[in-house]
Amino acid sequence: MRMSTAPDVEKIILNVAQIMIDELKLEDVTPETFDPQIDLIDEVGIDSMDLATVALVLRDEYAIRIDEDDYPKLTSVRLISEYISDKLADRADG
Numbered sequence: 001m002r003m004s005t006a007p008d009v010e011k012i013i014l015n016v017a018q019i020m021i022d023e024l025k026l027e028d029v030t031p032e033t034f035d036p037q038i039d040l041i042d043e044v045g046i047d048s049m050d051l052a053t054v055a056l057v058l059r060d061e062y063a064i065r066i067d068e069d070d071y072p073k074l075t076s077v078r079l080i081s082e083y084i085s086d087k088l089a090d091r092a093d094g
Contacts, residue, residue, distance in 0.1 A: 012081040036078035
């Protein structure tokens with residue numbers, strides 16, 4: 001069994017939530033209270049420009065490539081975090 005060097009998804013979730021809060025200027029929410037399952041587009045109301053901004057920050061933060069084609073799939077903090085974790089795991093394995 002090989003050990004994964006990818007960071008824990010739960011840690012990524014907190015970090016992604018913090019980035020969302022900072023970039024989107026969300027109020028009355030902390031990374032710990034940010035529901036990672038909430039739909040960012042339908043329930044939080046972020047648009048594609050917001051998502052692109054966050055994607056750029058995450059790309060720099062984690063030094064990963066986020067394909068624009070993948071943006072429509074990145075609709076919750078949990079999905080974004082799992083995506084990042086997979087990218088980091090791929091990089092660690094490569």
